[in-house]
Amino acid sequence: MHSSSLITACKLCLAVFLLASAGCSDKTTADGESNDHLSLLIVGGTVYNGTNQPPVVTDIGVRRDSIVAIGDLATRDADVRVDATGLAVSPGFIDIHSHAIRENSERSGLLLWPAAENQIRQGVTTVIGGPDGGSPLPISDTLVGLEKNPPTINYGTFVGQGSIRAAVVGEDDRPATADELQRMREEVDLAMRQGAFGLSSGLVYAPGSFAPTEEVIELARVAAEYGGIYISHMRQESSDIIKSVAETIRIGEEAGLPAQITHHKVIGAGMWGKTVDTLAMVDAAVARGVDVSIDQYPYTASSTGLSVLFPQWALDGDRQTRLRRMQDPVEHKRLSAAIQYNLVEDRGGNDPARVVLAECTWDPSLNGLNLTELLQQENRAVTIEEAAELVIELQIKGGCTAVYHAISEEDVLRVMRHPRTMIASDGGVYIPGVGVPHPRNYGSFARVLGHYVREVQHIPLYTAIYKMTRMPADRIGLSDRGRIEVGAIADITIFDPATIIDRATFENPHQYAEGVHYVWVAGEAVLQDGEMTEARPGRVLRAPSTRKY
Numbered sequence: 358m359h360s361s362s363l364i365t366a367c368k369l370c371l372a373v374f375l376l377a378s379a380g381c382s383d384k385t386t387a388d389g390e391s392n393d394h395l396s397l398l399i400v401g402g403t404v405y406n407g408t409n410q411p412p413v414v415t416d417i418g419v420r421r422d423s424i425v426a427i428g429d430l431a432t433r434d435a436d437v438r439v440d441a442t443g444l445a446v447s448p449g450f451i452d453i454h455s456h457a458i459r460e461n462s463e464r465s466g467l468l469l470w471p472a473a474e475n476q477i478r479q480g481v482t483t484v485i486g487g488p489d490g491g492s493p494l495p496i497s498d499t500l501v502g503l504e505k506n507p508p509t510i511n512y513g514t515f516v517g518q519g520s521i522r523a524a525v526v527g528e529d530d531r532p533a534t535a536d537e538l539q540r541m542r543e544e545v546d547l548a549m550r551q552g553a554f555g556l557s558s559g560l561v562y563a564p565g566s567f568a569p570t571e572e573v574i575e576l577a578r579v580a581a582e583y584g585g586i587y588i589s590h591m592r593q594e595s596s597d598i599i600k601s602v603a604e605t606i607r608i609g610e611e612a613g614l615p616a617q618i619t620h621h622k623v624i625g626a627g628m629w630g631k632t633v634d635t636l637a638m639v640d641a642a643v644a645r646g647v648d649v650s651i652d653q654y655p656y657t658a659s660s661t662g663l664s665v666l667f668p669q670w671a672l673d674g675d676r677q678t679r680l681r682r683m684q685d686p687v688e689h690k691r692l693s694a695a696i697q698y699n700l701v702e703d704r705g706g707n708d709p710a711r712v713v714l715a716e717c718t719w720d721p722s723l724n725g726l727n728l729t730e731l732l733q734q735e736n737r738a739v740t741i742e743e744a745a746e747l748v749i750e751l752q753i754k755g756g757c758t759a760v761y762h763a764i765s766e767e768d769v770l771r772v773m774r775h776p777r778t779m780i781a782s783d784g785g786v787y788i789p790g791v792g793v794p795h796p797r798n799y800g801s802f803a804r805v806l807g808h809y810v811r812e813v814q815h816i817p818l819y820t821a822i823y824k825m826t827r828m829p830a831d832r833i834g835l836s837d838r839g840r841i842e843v844g845a846i847a848d849i850t851i852f853d854p855a856t857i858i859d860r861a862t863f864e865n866p867h868q869y870a871e872g873v874h875y876v877w878v879a880g881e882a883v884l885q886d887g888e889m890t891e892a893r894p895g896r897v898l899r900a901p902s903t904r905k906y
């Protein structure tokens with residue numbers, strides 16, 4: 358430590374000496390570029406700096422990848438000058454729950470469509486992947502791959518508890534042995550050293566769901582050693598939501614790290630309104646010193662695989678085991694009863710029409726149909742029993758993703774207003790035409806700014822921007838992003854607060870958001886006057902805690 362600080366001190370001396378000998382009037386750097394020179398100058402915009410404060414009208418100067426000046430810069434020269442009069446200038450949005458890279462697919466999302474136009478057109482410049490307990494392992498392969506073929510947007514990742522459990526313990530419903538627990542701890546340790554921002558879990562998804570709370574705490578402790586966070590798609594989001602929030606808080610508290618309830622919602626009409634209680638639990642935890650936060654997508658429907666309708670015992674084992682179980686008459690009956698319960702009380706929303714197939718890769722003609730329509734198409738009775746049978750049949754054929762309309766608008770509003778809530782999409786990278794995905798992929802950020810800020814006036818614009826920029830950046834230690842300030846990386850979005858809006862709907866989701874005019878990533882334009890450029894300036898982001906290695 359002593360010798361390195363001495364070296365730092367000497368470097369400082371040398372820098373001061375060089376500056377002094379160069380003379381005060383000569384602001385030329387070693388490579389001959391004037392210190393006054395700006396590569397980009399944004400003038401006259403209404404600047405939201407990412408803090409939860411009202412904006413100021415001012416100018417922003419960028420040199421290469423960084424913001425170097427803020428103030429009255431009207432007389433400065435620049436390679437590119439953009440007049441932002443009447444427009445909002447904001448840090449690029451940070452999506453802290455992103456499926457931009459799918460866990461099990463090398464060629465999908467950001468890897469297949471590096472332009473990420475559905476994200477750019479919402480103003481998003483950074484996505485954090487590996488949510489819900491699912492991440493590629495090791496994460497370094499994915500990160501190094503992205504560095505070789507950069508996309509438009511920046512990418513960082515969590516490491517997934519479910520992926521680690523699948524690799525070490527397998528797909529069985531049993532506790533880990535002491536040896537397996539140690540190996541899982543080592544996997545978390547490796548990922549954290551490779552730059553993960555923390556540990557994610559998806560405790561409703563097998564096989565991550567087979568982990569008892571204590572096991573998750575053990576793994577979260579490793580993430581804590583590196584300054585990571587714990588972010589969880591909770592074990593249950595309907596009848597057991599209170600227990601699930603308690604579990605999430607307990608994991609943060611006992612493992613000693615910040616805990617985040619991701620895409621917070623309450624599923625199922627019988628539980629609507631329970632966000633009053635869940636938010637009170639968050640407040641109580643924060644009051645006693647536990648660092649708990651929330652993220653949310655702004656919709657009254659969720660989206661995930663059909664297996665979410667299955668009870669945990671039915672997900673135990675490999676695919677062959679599960680298939681045998683679904684086809685065994687006794688097990689089948691028990692399974693059907695459990696799925697019927699979930700269709701009534703949980704994600705089914707007590708109406709088969711509320712479950713809409715998003716993507717069935719084995720038969721794309723089903724995409725976009727709801728369970729009622731599919732039953733009618735097959736001349737079957739529209740009942741909960743038949744719908745449960747249909748769900749089992751679809752799962753046997755290969756499964757589908759689906760959209761579930763079972764969240765109340767009041768809960769969405771209440772969660773959004775909470776001071777610990779940030780905005781995230783839970784979406785990924787899409788190009789128009791593939792499946793009938795949840796509109797959050799195309800619209801989450803624009804919908805908050807256009808619908809909830811402008812049309813409904815639910816929260817102020819500067820608060821919404823804070824929830825999309827500085828708040829998630831600070832959460833994962835990104836000290837030079839999510840903010841407009843001198844020294845920050847120039848990830849900048851310009852949009853029109855009077856027109857920004859999501860166009861994607863549940864029926865017609867492949868529609869880009871409107872109202873975003875410019876997006877820069879590290880000072881390079883990826884959206885210019887409404888047109889995508891060819892630039893691919895996205896960077897791989899690694900957690901700051903690992904930079905010391």
Ligand SMILES: [Zn+2]
Pocket residue numbers: 489559590620783
């Ligand atoms: Zn999730």
